[in-house]
Amino acid sequence: GAGVSQSPRYKVAKRGQDVALRCDPISGHVSLFWYQQALGQGPEFLTYFQNEAQLDKSGLPSDRFFAERPEGSVSTLKIQRTQQEDSAVYLCASSPRQGNEKLFFGSGTQLSVL
Amino acid sequence: GESVGLHLPTLSVQEGDNSIINCAYSNSASDYFIWYKQESGKGPQFIIDIRSNMDKRQGQRVTVLLNKTVKHLSLQIAATQPGDSAVYFCAENRDDNFNKFYFGSGTKLNVKP
DSSP states (O other): OOSOEEEOSEEEEOTTOOEEEEEEOOTTOOEEEEEEEOTTSOOEEEEEEETTEEEEOTTOOSTTEEEEOTTSSOEEEEESSOOGGGOEEEEEEEESSSSSOOOEEOOOEEEEEO | OGGGGGGSOEEEEETTSOEEEEEEOOOTTOOEEEEEEEOTTSOOEEEEEEETTOSEEEOSSEEEEEETTTTEEEEEESSOOGGGOEEEEEEEEOOSSSOOEEEOOOEEEEEEO
C-alpha cells in the first residue's frame, strides 16, 4: 500500500514480557517518528529518525524503550519488561524530508499489558 | 473505541451547520501548525496546515485561523457532515530543523443527522 503500515494491529502482553512493534513508512520518506497515544489524549512524541540516524529520543519514557531503523526504512519499537502503564496506542509517522512538513500516520498498534 | 470521548471536550452540531473547533498553543516560538482528524481505530489524518507568516488559510470546506497574539488556533468546518464526526487535534512545530510536533488534547466532534 501507499500509506504507513504498522504491525501488529493489536498486541496483548503479560506484564514483564518483551514486545516489538513494526513500522513500514512510506517508501522514500526520510523522517520517521514514533508517538504514544494514551486513551483520551493526544499523541506524545517518543523518538525521531532521519534515515537510519536516531536524532532525538527524548520522549522515550524509560530505558525499557528502544527504537531502531537500521537501514533507514523499516523501524522497530521494542519495549522490554512491559508494565501496565505502557498500555497505549503506538503510532508511527513519516514525512518526505526534514523540517516543517506534515506527518503521515499509520493506524497504530494498540498495546494492552495485563 | 468510543470511551476516548469520555475524557475529551465535545462539540455537538447539527448536520449542515458550521463547526468551530478551538485550540490554544503554548509556545510563542512555534511557527508551523497542523489540524489532524482522528477517527476511531485509525491514525491521525492531515486536514490543513498553516505557517506563522499567515493568519488564515482555506481548504475544501475547512478554514484555519491563527492568532499569534493570543496563541490561538481555530478550525472552521463548513456544512458539517456525519463523516466529519471524529476527534480533532491541533499540533504545533517548534523547530525548523525537523518536524517534531506537539499535540493538543483534542476535541470530539459529534454531528447529529
